[in-house]
Amino acid sequence: MSVLDLLGIESQLLPDKYKHMSVDVMEREIGRIKKEFGSRLFIPGHHYQKDEVVQFADAAGDSLQLAQLSSENDAEYIVFCGVHFMAETADILTDEHQKVILPDMRAGCSMADMADINQTEQGWHKMQDVFGDTIIPLTYVNSTAAIKAFVGKNGGATVTSSNAERMLEWALGEKERILFLPDQHLGRNTAYDLGVPLDKMAVWNPIVNEFEYDGDLEDVIVILWKGHCSVHENFRVQNVEHLRRTRPDMKIIVHPECSREVVSLSDYAGSTKYIIDKIKEAPSGSKWAVGTEMNLVNRLKNNHPDKEIISLNPQMCPCLTMNRIDLPHLLWSLESLEKGRITNQIKVEPLIAEQAKLALDRMLERT
Ligand code: 13P
Ligand code: SF4
Numbered sequence: 001m002s003v004l005d006l007l008g009i010e011s012q013l014l015p016d017k018y019k020h021m022s023v024d025v026m027e028r029e030i031g032r033i034k035k036e037f038g039s040r041l042f043i044p045g046h047h048y049q050k051d052e053v054v055q056f057a058d059a060a061g062d063s064l065q066l067a068q069l070s071s072e073n074d075a076e077y078i079v080f081c082g083v084h085f086m087a088e089t090a091d092i093l094t095d096e097h098q099k100v101i102l103p104d105m106r107a108g109c110s111m112a113d114m115a116d117i118n119q120t121e122q123g124w125h126k127m128q129d130v131f132g133d134t135i136i137p138l139t140y141v142n143s144t145a146a147i148k149a150f151v152g153k154n155g156g157a158t159v160t161s162s163n164a165e166r167m168l169e170w171a172l173g174e175k176e177r178i179l180f181l182p183d184q185h186l187g188r189n190t191a192y193d194l195g196v197p198l199d200k201m202a203v204w205n206p207i208v209n210e211f212e213y214d215g216d217l218e219d220v221i222v223i224l225w226k227g228h229c230s231v232h233e234n235f236r237v238q239n240v241e242h243l244r245r246t247r248p249d250m251k252i253i254v255h256p257e258c259s260r261e262v263v264s265l266s267d268y269a270g271s272t273k274y275i276i277d278k279i280k281e282a283p284s285g286s287k288w289a290v291g292t293e294m295n296l297v298n299r300l301k302n303n304h305p306d307k308e309i310i311s312l313n314p315q316m317c318p319c320l321t322m323n324r325i326d327l328p329h330l331l332w333s334l335e336s337l338e339k340g341r342i343t344n345q346i347k348v349e350p351l352i353a354e355q356a357k358l359a360l361d362r363m364l365e366r367t
Helices: 015-019 024-039 065-071 084-093 119-129 146-155 166-175 184-193 236-245 259-266 271-282 294-303 329-339 351-363
Strands: 044-046 057-061 075-079 098-099 135-140 157-159 178-183 201-204 210-212 222-225 252-254 285-291 309-311
Touching: 015 329, 024 329, 044 065, 057 065, 065 084, 065 351, 075 329, 084 098, 084 146, 084 184, 119 135, 119 146, 119 178, 119 271, 135 146, 135 166, 135 184, 146 157, 146 351, 157 166, 157 351, 166 178, 166 184, 178 184, 184 201, 184 222, 184 259, 236 259, 252 259, 252 271, 271 285, 271 294, 285 294, 294 309
Parallel strands: 044 057, 075 098, 135 157, 135 178, 178 222, 201 222, 252 285, 285 309
Antiparallel strands: 201 210
16 A cells, blocks of 8 residues: 555556456446446546547537536536546536546646646737727637636636637627637637638737737737647648548538638538537438547447448547546546545636636526
8 A cells, every 4th residue: 555545645647456457347347336326426528538438428518518517417526528628617617515527637638738827918918008908808618727717807708619609799799809719720710600801810829929910900800819729630621632532422521620721621610519410410321521539530430320421531540638538547536436535636726716607607608
């Protein structure tokens, strides 16, 4: 027994015993503990999670659905199968007595990491100098709690890919300009669909604390934070062109985290839920090239054997951070709970949580 065990403090690294367990044993144990805890335990799972994890999810959903479910659920323990920002959101939206656990703390999101709070505060001061009090900040939920708090205290809201259009429309009615963090592609694609011309969108480069824009800054309506999803940026114009040449019979559907060029060349673009629903409703025999995370594409393929479904990029990998959550980590979290310990709790600082909740509530009220 280690000193940490003696002190009742769980170390944050997966204990060795879980690395040598068979899949059968892990599945049996997870099922047993789930049954034992009953409604005291809730396991939400994002659609990008591995099948081995999704099979144990009490609810599978996209970011918006999981945020809504977390706010409505009363379970004592929420073992969140997704990435860090989603677990933070769940902690912010749940009551004090509820504990949110992320089975592996390394399950982060490279896009969320692209908007650092110090850079944001610094950039905001400069933007205020240029534009005065004309900007409302919006942040994709794929951001840290600190960024959500910044947005909340400055009158803005969070958005997800499912409600981005509605939220941008709202924001444009509130102020002359929007600052959209941290995904430039979702911001650009959504603003474009709402009729904002591309030449009225400036990119904000947080590394050099400067705009990337050729025109007159007075014309800017949307300021796009220079961040992106390292998974969705791997769908390229060349993939679309190749598919159009080799498989003109296929429809292309992509997530709006893909670049403007890829979205504009595709047949359809929309959130994770939109993609799932569109393919589900499509006629048997239809053919789809999908531009989103690979675990989901494979699941769509398995769930719809009557349709032909491929990835838009044949070299595509799953989201590596989503994939950190696996059977060993899930079992570790549950066995710890059974022993009366909490491993990897996500706890957002109270002031940050309060301000971030303002931004989340403004979104949930309008969804
Ligand atoms: P949605 O679940 O909002 O579609 O977001 C996709 C994503 O990249 C989650 O990390
Ligand atoms: Fe982050 Fe992209 Fe992975 Fe979603 S798919 S968790 S945005 S890196």
